[in-house]
Amino acid sequence: MGLVSKNIKIKSFIGFFLFFQVIFLCPLRSQNVIISNTSSRNSTSLNGKWKYVIDHYDAGQLGFLPIYTNLKPKDKTDRVEYSFDQAESLWVPGSWNTQKPELFYLEGTIWYRKTFDQENISKDKRYFVYFGAANYLSTVTFNGKILGKHEGGFTPFCFEITKLIKDKDNYLIIGVSNTRASDYIPGKVTDWFNHGGITRDVKLIEVPTTFISNYFLSLDKTTLNSKTKIIKGSLTLNGKAAGQKARVTIPELKVVKEVTIDSTGSCKFSLASNKLELWSPENPKLYDVTIESGTDKVTDRIGFRTIEAKGKQILLNGKPVFLKGISLHDENPLRKDRANSKDDARLMLGWAKELGCNFLRLAHYPHQENIVRLADEMGIMLWEELPLYWGIDWGNAKVLQKAKDQYSELINRDYNRASSIIWSIANETSPSPTRNQFLISLVEHVRGMDSTRLLSAACKKDQAVDGHPDDDYTLGDPIMKYLDIISFNEYLGWYGGLPEECRKKTYKASMEKPVIVSEFGGDALQGFYGDSLTRWSENYQENLYKENLAMFDRIDGLAGLTPWILTDFMTPLRQLPNVQDGWNRKGLISEKGIKKRAFFVLQKYYKKK
Template identity: 65%
Template sequence: MTLFSINTKIKSEFCKKVYILHFKSKFKMKRYIKLFILCLVLSQSIFYVHGQDLFINNTVNRKYTNLNGKWEYVLDPYKTGGMGGAAVYENKEATGKTDRVEYSFDTAETLYVPGSFNTQKPELKYFEGIVWYRKTFDKANIDANKRYFINVGAANYKTKVTFNGKVLGEHEGGFTPFSYEITDLLKEKDNYLIIGVNSGRRADYIPSVVTDWFNHGGITRDVKLLETEKTFINNFFIALDKSSLDKKNKTIKGSVFFDGPQITQEISVKIPELKVEETFNTNQEGPTTFSFSVKNLKLWEPANPKLYEVHISAGSSSVKDAVGFRTIETRGREILLNGKPVFLKGICLHDENPFRKDRANTTEDAELVLNWAQELGCNFIRLAHYPHQEKLVRLADEKGILLWEELPLYWGIQWGNLEVLEKAKSQYDELINRDYNRASSIIWSIANETAPGKDRNNFLSNLADYIRSKDSTRLISAAVKKDQEIDGHPDSVYTYNDPLIEKLDIISINEYLGWYGGLPEESRTKSFTTGMKKPIIVSEFGGGALQGFHGDKHTRWSEEFQENLYKESLAMFDKIEGLAGMTPWILVDFMSPLRQLRGVQDGWNRKGLISEKGQKKKAFFILKEYYDNK
């Protein structure tokens, strides 16, 4: 049973048992009422939150039909799901001259999938609401011994998936993949897949109402028709056991997840290059775990991003993937990659192609920005502020670039809302399932610029524990705020006492002195203290500059101002005890409706070291020189 095959009934029955046990205990009335309410919330919302039939990983290496391309669409600005009394997903057509049907996909305009609908039509630039997409297709040679799934790489934000007039389910979350089974609905002719995507923002969503990036709506990543065996491997985890790092023979451990009627199988794990071929018997009660030792294992690292082809098979089902093996941990104020200290020479990045002004969705999009990062001298990228496309993470594996990944647990989150916490866990489930086997991914971040408070502390502490229970192969961090200045602390010392720090492996700080308050030269008098012996990453710093606009170092928006800001900031951060890396904000200018200064911003956040036209600013070369000397 995988994370996504637990149904509502099971969850509900579990909660009832918890309630009965708690009722029989001698705890106070308020305690068991709160627990019972929590269980009711979980039992009612678990399917809605997870919103998919089965998580299927590694779709790039499975048999599939690509459903990308032109899709017809109709708008649903009032979010009713119907027009003229007919549900849109029913695909109604007039059958006679007296029929009244008030929409038609057959005569509708088209949008490209994947892609943001906002950037494809001028009239949709700031539209936030529901767009209904339709894709028609035939499927010859349907195999009765196979299963078929619709897989969506991502759709922003809340998605209803229907097939041949039947509602398959709803998925919430704009950046992670989901699948629905259509085996019993698939026909050889005239199939129609209709997907409604609502990009509207709400206070109980992740992210919440206000963000500093463009809300690209629609189906933003690939759509595939997957074909699997009746019983098949839907996911597997594999990693190097860090306890064997110093041994001559290393230990590989992992788990395999099945779905289907014949769970009793013999599993084969092969790594041909290492001459590994191991067999295990399945566990009917849950995922099958395995471990074995290997000789002559080359570890994955930026200087040598070694990947091994891993084959896993059981019965007629088999999967393969290119996997790197590494360890990541901390020791005092150091970050250790494969047991050796590493300085993370990083940069922040949004998941956009600036030339197309669209959400990134191709390998070419990923190649563009990763090449820029490597030219800058980076071995590390912070993927802000949401899960980026899987193609980028896989390419980072190949290129040897370390990654920080995060959810948009950002401004305005409803920390006291238990359903929002479940949504965060669900979205992290999907991200962990997707990227567990990617060696490049080394940090899960659980928040950005959030203020301490009881509800927030409980929410993020709970989430950190949950993530650790799912994945012990990565570090946990969060971009925390400095303390408000209090009596007895001179303003030259920045202190960090956020209680969340105790839950983190790495302390990450955002500091914009010289841009949001003060001037760059004030950096010379500043110092930092956290009171904890942990590594520190400066997760954001920088300032805006319009590429091609020049002035002296005090002229705001000039390249010279940004250049000087980088010089002063880098000198300030070099004084931090335990500095283990940094990710300045940001590699490329990116779209943001919050940034409206005419003639300068024009809807773009200008803190990039590269303009939206691909032109490098002067600060790019300051950071490059700094990294070249690290």
């Protein structure tokens, strides 16, 4: 081997080694920049077809050459072992799994590339690339520079590219990995499909050098019964903000407030009105709100309401409300893909309304922003949560920090949505000292950011087994002490026992708090019929719902239900041939959009509530 050839190999190895250190060993994270309400910003959609390269070994390189540098051979002697220009395309937003048959079960890394030009770049503007979500671990690069990484498959993130953007031939390359790991959120095992890729909108956002980063507005509940109601607010600018003025306007209420930004770049304020209409499912009133500062202006539509727990009741605007709910995955079963559009949201909320719901549990992770905003308009209350689910590494301080980061991203996105009334911190987790302390720390973090909503968690009853022989069940998970609502999942009649056993069961909570049954149900293959004891039949599911509903009606303090689940959904855990075939069949609506018999049982029940 010649000296020149050896030098080339050494240089290639050194280049790969340095890249590996940067990408895989350095703790790069998304920039600590918040850009809320992106629909109101000056933005350019980067959705559409993106070129892609598969990185089967999660190495970030092919042929010892980093993929993010977008290399092309300079001449016929040059060696480059990948090509975005000649690569196939994937649609963004959308998971890669259902776009190409060969990618259906892929768990690994794909590198995406989008090229674009940007006219009229201004020195008085700042530019950001914004991702609604990408599942799960994202490495973002722009024009050959590594911007950072983001962990979490369901929350938004952005990076500034002001110093890198050009008039022509920009290339945004992002490596997305949906590989599962024990120190991720969720952990290694879930009961839903691991949709990989850029699953929500991508935007190029243009803002002034000092811009409105984020704002929180909510009704002061101490003024709920006063003629003059007070709206509490806070505002944060990004840039040279100290001393800058800002104006908050609600034209319909004839409210205008001028504020001064302090040295931290933020300020708090209050607005008073004696004409404020409260948001509710019966009257989902939203107000146009405008915030201006310098040359920046953001508009939003915000509803104002209070939500609290008092004794064994949930009070909306000071009045008891029964949460007539259903659980939902962020998936459009008709398209077999992650939900990512207003049409997807409208389809799901339309079915929920037809069912008679005023409440949805958005399980088991943050859903797309479109559904939260549409719920505001349609008057549907929401439970939102993180995927703190099976197999979480509770004793790992880094995992706790990830949970806090992801909840911060969710709260910053949805704080101003009146429909969102409950933050849930976990699902089907078993008490232990490390788990308890983890969740207590998360409760403190969430309450520190948002005291206007209720906290809950989908817990288990004390009797660990579904169908446990005891007739008197108890609800005493120690984490319930720190929550506003007692919620639990119960699958009596499906995973244990038969439906008629529901007639002799009772449930008693250890605390005087409202109770939500956060999951119950059973599978049915739409179109398969038998008698009420024939598993997988619509008849079995129909009877199970009747027995479950009668059983839960006997719970003292029952304040709501979110049965599992509105539609059948994809999951590799469910493989029974000719019945499940990769679908969890607990939906009240099939993957073809056909309603099962149990849909009408629950619909009838809710009409009486």
